[in-house]
Amino acid sequence: MSGLELVSKNRCFNGYLFKYKHTSKVLGNVTMHFNIYLPLCAIDSSSSSPSPSPLSNGSASKVPLLYFLSGLTCTEDNMIIKSGAIRFLSELKIALVTPDTSPRGAGVEGEDDAWDLGTGAGFYVNATTPKWSKHYNMYSYVNEELPELINANFNVDSQRVSIFGHSMGGHGALISALKNPGKFKSVSLFAPICNPIDCNPGQKAFTEYLGKLTPETQPLWESYDACCLVKIYDGPCLDIMLDQGDNDDFLKRGDLLPDHFMAAAENNKELVKVQNRLHPTFDHSYWFVQTFIEDHIRFHAEHLS
Numbered sequence: 607m608s609g610l611e612l613v614s615k616n617r618c619f620n621g622y623l624f625k626y627k628h629t630s631k632v633l634g635n636v637t638m639h640f641n642i643y644l645p646l647c648a649i650d651s652s653s654s655s656p657s658p659s660p661l662s663n664g665s666a667s668k669v670p671l672l673y674f675l676s677g678l679t680c681t682e683d684n685m686i687i688k689s690g691a692i693r694f695l696s697e698l699k700i701a702l703v704t705p706d707t708s709p710r711g712a713g714v715e716g717e718d719d720a721w722d723l724g725t726g727a728g729f730y731v732n733a734t735t736p737k738w739s740k741h742y743n744m745y746s747y748v749n750e751e752l753p754e755l756i757n758a759n760f761n762v763d764s765q766r767v768s769i770f771g772h773s774m775g776g777h778g779a780l781i782s783a784l785k786n787p788g789k790f791k792s793v794s795l796f797a798p799i800c801n802p803i804d805c806n807p808g809q810k811a812f813t814e815y816l817g818k819l820t821p822e823t824q825p826l827w828e829s830y831d832a833c834c835l836v837k838i839y840d841g842p843c844l845d846i847m848l849d850q851g852d853n854d855d856f857l858k859r860g861d862l863l864p865d866h867f868m869a870a871a872e873n874n875k876e877l878v879k880v881q882n883r884l885h886p887t888f889d890h891s892y893w894f895v896q897t898f899i900e901d902h903i904r905f906h907a908e909h910l911s
């Protein structure tokens with residue numbers, strides 16, 4: 607299985623959750639882990655192995671696929687453990703991939719010093735500064751290298767793919783969809799960082815990964831900012847669901863800025879349709895994500911069917 611090593615396999619509802627590790631070229635040859643949930647129909651029942659094999663052969667059928675990008679400090683596991691998504695993926699026969707949020711063990715000086723930079727905080731960009739550029743290329747990892755691996759090795763339909771994410775991962779999901787018109791059938795977001803160039807965590811990460819904001823680096827910064835990208839998006843009509851709790855500390859301190867995104871999207875409302883839901887008393891945690899995960903998966907299922 608081209609470079610993939612199985613780490614664990616667990617039956618859950620009508621499917622299996624697999625964890626794999628592999629060496630990532632775009633992240634400078636670090637070992638990366640991801641989870642993939644596959645409904646039983648995507649697993650080869652003709653395999654001679656007593657356990658189902660996720661290999662793409664035999665009688666299995668191709669299923670639609672969701673990518674979920676997580677937020678700051680997360681690994682590939684937070685969402686899969688805490689969101690309660692699998693019950694609905696199983697029912698609707700949809701696969702899910704959860705990548706990590708940064709390279710691990712890259713050895714970049716200071717990468718473990720802060721919760722919002724370096725390890726666990728890749729911000730889904732390709733770094734250009736000499737310090738970070740060898741390893742911190744999470745944009746290419748989640749948009750190129752990982753999808754190539756997934757499409758080559760599992761029974762997923764590469765034409766029926768959607769993406770969602772939480773917080774920093776909401777930013778990652780948004781820019782992935784807006785920079786790759788037509789690649790994703792739908793996008794959904796839990797408390798996303800909507801305007802990284804205008805908030806503290808975004809400015810901190812972009813300064814490190816992309817270089818200080820100057821007239822020269824500004825186009826690069828803007829190329830990873832959903833508020834800038836949504837105004838110039840010219841692909842197929844894109845449906846976005848954006849959920850936000852009003853008791854979210856990241857919202858209160860101006861790190862998320864969904865109002866900026868709604869205003870920017872208004873400029874392109876023929877092509878970008880945003881369903882924005884504000885939920886009183888919900889915070890930023892996975893308790894909020896767990897509450898609305900079913901809505902998100904059903905929203906995607908409609909676009910993937």
Ligand SMILES: N[C@@H](CCC(=O)N[C@@H](CS)C(=O)NCC(=O)O)C(=O)O
Pocket residue numbers: 676677678679680684688721772773774890891892
């Ligand atoms: N600043 C805090 C919180 C970071 C945080 O809230 N991260 C969110 C995404 S922005 C998360 O998903 N945390 C992991 C979890 O709740 O499982 C920390 O140092 O851990």
